[in-house]
Each structure stands twice: as structure tokens, then as C-alpha cells.
Amino acid sequence: MFAQQMKAYEDILFNADFRKKFIENPHAALLEAGLSEEEADRLSQNINPVGVKWDGRIRLIRIVSTLTHAYPTTHLILCGIMGEMEIYEQYMSSSHYTDRQPMPHYPFPHPGMLYEGFYQFVMEKIETGEIQISFLKDVLEYEKNRFSYKLVASESGGYSEAGDGKQEDPTDSDWTPRVNPFVYVHRFGYHIEDIRKALTRFKTPMPYNFVLQFVNDVKKDTMVVFKVENGNLYEYNLPVAYEEVFRMSNGVNQVSDIVNFMNETMSESELYSFLKFASNKKLLISP
């Protein structure tokens, strides 16, 4: 019985079609999933359809958040041509998404597969001409290498970041990763400004140069975000700045920096107001 319950639960969580059926009629969906009448009665007791919908959305946001840790600039560029969530919804329904591939037999596949799958997904869009930005391929390659799950072993036997030595082969029997990519990227102190500097080495035109300017003496109502786009400087004040900040914030490090900044400059009630504002506008991507 437990195995069938678990199967139904996983279908609710990971199968969008089944989740839709479940939200419309929990009892009927559970019967369809092979549960008995008695189990379907029990398990449809405490269901809140809106909670189930939110569950799906929060999981999507978390996966997007994980991905954007690894591909922040790619994400920014894609945001300029597609809806922010649309690209990820497309990815997660594509053949490149982790769940639709046979799982490899090496350990810790999920984040590596997630990152690799996203790379393949975007690359396919570039190669088929669906996305026509000449330098996106360079940015994507750069970020893949920068945040690759392929940690490399140095000659001394220690480990260092990818990109400065031989590539690691996870199928190699000697492969022993020190950290997995989710933890690695989570822990990595990353800033848009760093990647902007690094990208200049590619000599590619940058569609977005973002500068977050957190002036020490700035007060809440004068917080300013500067955005340099195509050589023009744009300045945003609140609340537009909040939208921009959260649209630009590509992971826990930036969000943390911003919230830390706000912690230091806002009262608690102001911070609550802001979080409410951001939540209602669905701008907040949590770690």
C-alpha cells in the first residue's frame, strides 16, 4: 500500500497532467492511480488544491534558483528575449531535463545533470536558430566551464575549480568529487560585476552591464539601481528598483547581499513591507 501511495504522491509532485487531475478531483485521480476506494477517501481528506498548485510553483522556482546560480548571465540574456519563467518551463518539459533522461550510475547526478541539461537545451536553441544572439554561445560556454560540476584534480592530488587543468570524467573509476555542484555553487561568492569583468576577455558585446550601486549613506527611499544597457545609463528609483534588483538577482548570493543591505538600512517593518511587496509581485526567488 505504501508503495502505491508513494507513486501517487510522486505523480502529484512531478507529473503536471496528473497534478491537474488531482487538483480538479483528488478522489478520482487517486483511484486512477491505483489506490483503493478506502485509501482514496483517506488521502483526499486534507487536500487544499491551492496548496498543491503552490507546491508545484515553489518547486519550479527552486529549480530555477538552482539553475540561475550556475548560469546567471545566460539567464539575464534570456530574460531579455523571453519571459523569465517561460524559458525554464520550456526546459523542464524538454528532453534535456533531468527527469526525462536515464539516470547515470555515478553518484550525485542531479545538479550536474540539471546544469548539463540546461546547457544542452540552450545550445540547441542557438544551433537551430531559435535564439539568434551571436555571443550567447560564448557566455553559455563560459558559465558552463565556470560553474561546471566537473571539478578537476590537480597533479598534486588536490582539487581546484574547473577550467585550469584537465577535465574530470565522472565515469572514471578514480573519480571522487570533493563537493557536489549544488553545494559548490551555493557556497561560491559570486557577483555580477565579477562575471562582467571576466566576460570582457571574450571581446563580445555585452547586452547588459549591470551595476548594483549600494551607496553607504543611501536611505531606503533613495536607493538607486543603475543599469547600463547598450551604452546608455538608466537609473531606477523605488519601487522600480526593487523589481530590477530581483529580476537581476540570480541566486542566493545576490539576494542575500541585497537583503543584507536592506537589513542594515531598513527597519524591520520596512523590510516586512518590502518582502510582502516582492512576494506579491512574485519577484522573490528564495534559496
Add this chain to the structure above:
Amino acid sequence: MSKADLFPFLGVGFSSEVDVKDPLYERVEAQESGVFDYFGYSVEYYDLALFNENYAPNLNRFPLLFHTIDLNICGDKPIDKNIMNGVKELALASKTPWVTSDMAIWRRNGENMSASLIPGILTREALEVTAERVLEIYDALPVPFLPENAPYWFSFGEMHILEFMAELVNKTDCYLCLDIGHLYGYQLARGLDPLTALDGFPMDRVIEMHLAGGVIWSEGQHTVYEDAHFAPVLPEVWDLFAKVAPKANNLKAVTLEAEGLSPQLINSTIKRIKQTLVQHTNVPVNPAKVLR
């Protein structure tokens, strides 16, 4: 002397990921020293090297408390022996007095699901499986294992999470970690009063509590609470904590989950936790470091 007396008193601490080049606990100490009593850490089961690099140098400075994110307490597959051994090694290395973990499905088809934590099913059948897992973990680890209530956005099963945990205690004789924000979110998701099902819940089994920031999302008349460790603790959660903590007469530790919080806010929140404990409980908190 009860078995609960064997758990050492830790006080109030915080947990976060740590960058070895810029450890957060150093910045918290620099902002104001002596406020936190211990540091909570999570390291994946295979990463003893990371523990040795980031956390081991602090073993003589403050106690470390281990929250594992690998043990598949609520999944339908057995717990992997390699994972269990890795967790055991980390517990030994850190000298943690106990280990906690959310009652969740941490692994699915070999994937680590920590990015999208999946809470367990709350049925009688799931209870039997979870109890077996908890006993298995209890036997394997060198220190007690405390299951924790996971975050829920919807509940799948006929049991209330507190009823489930109470039955788990009956079946396994385990002690518990109670996450106040997760509990608030669970009650909210089911449209219940925050204190529902606390009568009859074995509060004397609660050794550790978790507090964290959160965000409340709204859609129509329905609201959902989500943990947001980078945000301040919400007033609703403070209120629930003040009502629940006095019932936990064996409480030994309260952990602020603080990834992304500023040192200043970490210290002020820990002080407020201590102040709440001093005001509402007999927990022996050092009154010198409370928020005034």
C-alpha cells in the same frame, strides 16, 4: 534522571553555510561577541574533507551541531549504507551531541532532492516505514537521532504532522526537533489554528527547536508560508514560538537557520530568542545576552 537529561544543554545558536575564506561566524562574532552558543552545520555525507576544512578548526571554540540532509527517512527505498556511513563519520568528526534531519524524501532515483525538499506522506502506512528508518538510523549513528517536521505546502495523508510525530515517538522512543516555522506553515496550509494538535503532543520529547525567516504568499483567500532563511522571523512565528517553547520542558537548543542573514540580524534575533526563553520558560539561558 530521565533519558532527556542525557542530552547536553547547548543554548541558542545559528546555522548557515560557510565560506571558508569569509566565515560567517567570524563576522557574527566581530559584530558582537559571545551572543551565539553553538553553530549548526550541514555537510553532505561524502564531504568529510569540506567539514575538515570549514568546520573542524572551530571544534575548540564552540560546539557544533549536525543537521544531515541525506538520510532518506520517508522515501520508499532503503537507506543507502554508504550514506549512513558518511553521516556517521561526520557525526563522529564534529562531536555533535545529536543529529537532526527533516522527515522528508531526500533522495529519489539516485537524485539528491535537497533543492526541492519533499516532505513525507502522513499515513499510517508511511508511519510504519518511517519508524523502521528511524530505528535503523538510531542503531547506526553514534549519537541520538532527532527527526524534525519538514515544511509542507499541502498535506498528503490522513494524519496531522504532530499526530504522526507523536506516534513515531510511541513506536521508536525517539526524541524530536520541532521547526516552528514549518509547523506554522503546515497549520496554515491546512487552514488550521497554529496551536492545533499540540494538546497531546509529547512536548517533553522536544530537545531542539528551529526558527527561521519566512515569506507568506497569497492567492485568493489562501495563504502559504515558505521558509526564507535570508529574511527575518515573521511575527506569526515569533508568536507561536512564545506559546510552544514553554511546553518543551526538556528543550536544550534553539537553532536560528540563518543563511543569508546579516551578522547584525543574526545577533539581534538570537538575543530575541533568548529573551523569549527567559520570559516564558525555565530554559537556563544566560540573561546577559538577551535583547533589551
